[in-house]
Amino acid sequence: MELTGADILVRSLQDEGVEYVFGYPGGAALHIYDALYQQDKVKHILARHEQGAGHAADGYARSSGKPGVVLVTSGPGATNVVTPVATAYMDSIPLVVITAQVPSHLIGDDAFQEVDAVGITRPCVKHNFLVKDVRDLATTIKKAFHLATTGRPGPVVLDVPKDITAFKTKYVYPKSVSMRSYQPVTEGHPGQIRKAVQLLLNAKRPIIYSGGGVIASESSDKLIELVRTLGHPITSTLMGLGAYPAEDPLFIGMLGMHGTYEANLAMHECDVMLCVGARFDDRVTGDTKKFSPHAKIIHIDVDPSSISKTIACDVPIVGSASTVLDIMNDQLKESGKKPDAESLGKWWSQINGWRKVDCLNYDRDSEIIKPQFVVEKLYEVSGGDAFVTSDVGQHQMFAAQYYKFNKPRRWINSGGLGTMGFGMPAAMGVQFAHPDETVACITGEGSIQMCIQELSTCKQYDLPLNIINLNNRYLGMVRQWQEFFYDRRYSHSYMDALPDFVGLAESYGHIGIKIEKPADVEGALKEALNDKSRLYFLDFITDQKENVFPMIPAGAGHHEMQLSPRNSGQDGEERELA
C-alpha cells in the first residue's frame, strides 16, 4: 500500500519510537498535522511560539537522553526555531527539527511564508536536509535520527516541501542506516589511554575536569569509579554538573568564570589535568595564555575538532567518554597501582586550605531575600532531587553554585549559547519526560518574559512546574558588568514597568505568590513543591545589589579571580544603584 509523504513522516516517527512532538502548525505543515490527527501513538504538544516548542524538545532531550522532536511550519515557523536549534547545537543536544517548506515548484520564488531554512540553519546544525523526493523521505528521517544521536550529538533539520507530504509512495522504514561520509570514532586509541593512565598515576597535583560529554554518553558511573579509584579532586563545567555527585568530598565545585576558588586554583596549580567530555570553552579557561601553566593535559573527546582547538593538549584521546573511561578503569584495575599517597595528601591539604576561604559565603542573615538563599532553600525543600532548569544570567550562576546536583540530567541550562527564554519551555519538556518528578525553573524577571506565553501551554497540559522567579528588577548580570567595568553606568539594565507576576500567573490559570521576606521563602517553596497538580509562579523579590562571586574578569587567569567583598574583607561597603 502506498502512503502520502505526511503519513510516511508520522509513521517514521512512530517507528523511531518518538513519544512527543513539540510543535506549532501552519500552512505548509497542514498535511503533516492532518496525518498526526489520525493517529494517537505520537503525541503532539502545542506550544505558544515555535521557540517554546524548540526549547521544550531540548529540555525533553537533555533530561531523558532521547532525541527531542520539533515540527514547525515554513517561513516564520522555521526562523522562530533557529534560536532553539542554535542552543542545542552549542550544547550538543540531539534534536530532530522538521520544518515544513513551500511546495517544491515555488521554492526560490519568494513565495508566501518561504524562507531558505536549510541555508539559515546551516551554521548551527550538525547537518540538514531538503527532501526533494517522497521516496527519500523515510530514509532521510532515519538518517536525521542517526546523525542527531550518534558521535557528538546535535540538532538535525529536515526541510520538507508541502507537495512532498502529498505525494504517495511505498513505506519502508529502514532498520539502520549507514553513511560512507559519517563514521564517528568511538573507541579511543589504547596506546594513548595507557599513556594517560600512567600520567594520572604519577601525578603529584592532578585534577579531573569533566563536562557535558560525560552526561551525553551516560558515563556518570564510570567517571565516579575512576575518580574514587584515583582519589583525585574533580571539578566540573557548567554543562557537566551532576555527572559527579556535588556532595561528594572529592568534588571541589564548578570551575570557570564563576567557579569556586578551590576549583580554579587547583586548575591553575595542577601538574596533570584529565579533561573528559569538555571543550576548554572561553568561560572555563579565562585567558588561554595564563591557563594551567604547569599542566600536562589529557583530553578525551568524541569530536576530534575539539582537541587542541583552544588549548594544546599532550595526550589526545578521540573517543566516547563511555568507552574510554571503561578502558581506563580496566587498566587501573589490572595494574593494581595507586597514586602516591604522600604527594596526593599534600595536594589535598593545599586544596582544603583554599576551600576554607568559603568562597560561596554570603549574608545568610540578610533582611532582604538573597537569591542564593532561595536556591539553597529550594535544594533543601526538594531534597536535592528536583530537575532544575534555568534561564541565563545571575540566577543561572546562583543555581549552578548553590544547588548541589548529585545526579546527571537534573541540571538543564543553555550553557553555550546562553539563551534567555530557555528555562520555562525547557522545564515543560522535562516534565513531559518525567511526569511524576519535581521540576523547578530558576529564572529572572528578564528571562522569563522572553517566553512567558508558554504559561498557556503549561495550563493546557496541566504541567505542575515550579517557577522560581528571582526578581531583582534588573538584568542582573548586565548590571553587574556595568557596575564593575562601566563605572556604574547602568545602561538599559533596569527593567521598568514589570508586570504583576502574581496576577499574570493567575490570568493564565496558575497560582502566583509574591514573597518579600526571607522568612517566607521556605514556606512558599514547600507549598509549591508539595502541590503536584498546579503550576506555582513564585515571585521572589530579591536583593538588587547582589553580585555573582567569585568572578574571573575577562582577560584574567584562574589565579586572578575576584572574591566577594565578604571574602576580601570589604564587606559593608555601600554601593549605589542607578
Place this chain on the structure above:
Amino acid sequence: MRHIISILMENEAGALSRVAGLFSARGYNIESLTVAPTEDPTLSRMTLVTRGTDDVIEQIKKQLNKLVDVVKLVDLVESRHIEREISLIKVRATGTVRDEILRLTEIFRGRIIDVTDTSYTLELTGNCGKIDAFLRAVPNDAIIEVVRSGVLGIARGERGLKL
C-alpha cells in the same frame, strides 16, 4: 604556509555552501577553490588552497572532516604532488606588442586560441607561479582580461584519493 586540501565529498546540493560557510564562519581564508563531479557521479572533488599556521590548518582539516558531506580529504602539501592552474588571457595585440606576445606565449608554452586584428586570447597552464610570471612579463597595458581556474592538485606516484 600555503596548503592545498583535496576533498572528496558527496555530490549533494548545498555541499559547496557548507564548505564556503565553514571558512567564513570560522574566519579561515580561501585563496582558491575549484569543484566538479568525479568519474563517480555521486562524488565531487574539491581542491581548496588556504594559508595558515600549523594549528589553524589542523583545525581546518578537522572541521572539514566533521562536515557530514565530506567523505575524505588529504593535504597535498604533506607529500610530493603536482599542481596546475589553467588561465585564459586576453591581450591587446597591435604593433610591436603583437610579436612580443606571440614570443612570450611560446616561451611559456601557451597556446593562442582566438585571434582578431587587435587581440589575442591565449591559454596557459602551469603552476600559479608560472602564470604569475607570464602576467608580469606581458606589458601591463596590454592585458584586457584574465580568467584563472584556481589550483588543481594531485599526488605524485601511485597513491590516489579514492574511496
